[in-house]
């Protein structure tokens with residue numbers, strides 16, 4: 014175990030020199046200088062954050078700090094918040110890993126990660142040097158007490174600079190198999206105890222690998238933590254445009270009267286990715302698309318679209334409504350799976366004119382892998398609002414483009430008095446990219462004849478003139494402030510697992526179990542298996558995005 018540097022100090026969070034909060038990015042400022050700063054010294058990439066509350070002094074402890082998520086997303090998000098002066102009067106980070114490193118080596122590692130990540134805001138002159146002072150590192154075996162003891166000592170050291178408090182946010186950015194041992198370890202050493210400051214734990218996804226293991230994990234976590242201390246993170250909820258779905262639904266009067274079985278024909282939720290595995294075979298071979306995207310991100314989008322209006326915009330009211338609608342989803346027992354779900358695995362194909370390998374040819378993937386990289390599912394909700402309105406969800410890797418969208422497709426007008434067929438109106442929430450909302454409807458096209466054409470009214474998020482913040486920035490700040498509104502609660506996660514567990518069982522990839530899928534069944538660069546068209550058809554079609 015490394016020796017601690019005796020003179021270690023705890024950094025005090027102050028905005029970086031030259032940071033101008035809330036300034037609008039000019040076209041000129043968007044050009045980065047050599048160290049990443051905007052040409053006029055402004056931060057061109059961050060939107061103004063509307064927080065009236067600042068977090069109390071706190072230490073953020075990141076387990077798995079040497080991992081991909083931490084390097085590409087978490088460190089840049091924290092850096093951006095700090096540089097904007099949003100982390101309160103005192104803040105420091107303790108990275109925890111299994112690799113032996115000194116504090117200085119870790120500081121170098123983190124600075125390099127910030128310089129290399131595409132997610133890093135424009136770096137103000139002098140910022141990195143000051144940010145380094147906030148960083149410390151501990152290492153050890155996550156199954157043994159010693160590393161938690163060292164973490165405890167870090168909190169002790171921060172106490173004076175943190176006004177006598179020992180607030181701590183523990184972020185578990187590790188493989189899921191380590192969530193329970195780390196939670197237990199923190200508990201054993203008394204680090205969940207809130208007598209000297211608040212203690213919260215952020216748990217990454219996937220939360221469990223099926224319903225039973227999710228329940229076991231919840232029980233194990235609750236042996237140490239009260240539910241109010243637990244923040245299960247789903248980064249889709251941190252996306253501005255996902256929050257905008259709630260803003261539009263519940264901040265306007267014109268949508269609610271239409272948001273039901275009387276007017277809505279069906280809803281399509283798409284999360285398409287053009288990327289393949291990106292070197293994550295070890296994880297993905299275990300997870301597959303249902304655990305990686307459907308059980309969490311898509312279920313959250315679904316719940317926000319379908320839930321009843323909450324009585325208030327607060328954690329309990331919103332999570333109560335999400336849970337209620339998840340509970341109302343018609344169960345998918347094993348014998349219904351074939352009728353309501355389609356799976357796929359991509360084969361070789363072409364993306365942007367370039368040949369790309371199939372899933373089974375990706376490094377680290379077994380040549381006979383039966384892991385699904387595509388899923389489409391039809392959900393039905395047994396409640397008054399949505400009776401008879403199907404929700405179609407689809408997500409997949411190596412589809413033609415990166416696009417996430419929620420489309421509410423309305424019923425046709427009851428009577429066609431104009432020549433030609435009637436089209437369905439569509440209200441589409443573009444979650445990413447080209448963030449915005451569009452309404453498609455029919456209009457008379459100019460001329461003597463009464464000919465109708467489909468037109469689109471489009472709101473683009475860039476009309477606000479600010480870049481969207483990273484979802485991790487939003488969620489990390491929420492967790493530091495203690496706002497759990499955008500974090501799924503235990504019962505939500507449980508219900509989401511209940512919905513997908515029949516699908517997982519039916520598609521179990523263990524040798525000798527289940528039917529052998531005819532994989533690969535879609536070429537990279539196409540919109541997925543043909544069966545997905547049959548799932549939504551015959552009178553409906555997936556949107557061409």
Ligand SMILES: NC(=O)C1=CN([C@@H]2O[C@H](COP(=O)(O)OP(=O)(O)OC[C@H]3O[C@@H](n4cnc5c(N)ncnc54)[C@H](OP(=O)(O)O)[C@@H]3O)[C@@H](O)[C@H]2O)C=CC1
Pocket residue numbers: 076077078079080081082083110111112155185186187188189191217218219
């Ligand atoms: N990467 C991403 O884009 C996303 C990741 N997530 C979730 O975030 C979490 C972390 O993912 P990611 O960063 O990709 O994972 P990685 O595998 O890249 O890294 C995880 C971290 O855990 C450490 N680790 C792994 N095994 C052990 C072990 N046995 N004992 C101690 N430490 C260990 C790694 O250490 P070492 O560096 O030494 O290997 C590393 O620091 C996962 O739960 C993942 O599902 C969620 C959304 C997106």
Ligand SMILES: O=C1O[C@H](COP(=O)(O)O)[C@@H](O)[C@H](O)[C@H]1O
Pocket residue numbers: 286305306417
């Ligand atoms: O959690 C995950 O999400 C990403 C997609 O996230 P996005 O914000 O880029 O849409 C996905 O690529 C990854 O497999 C999954 O683990």
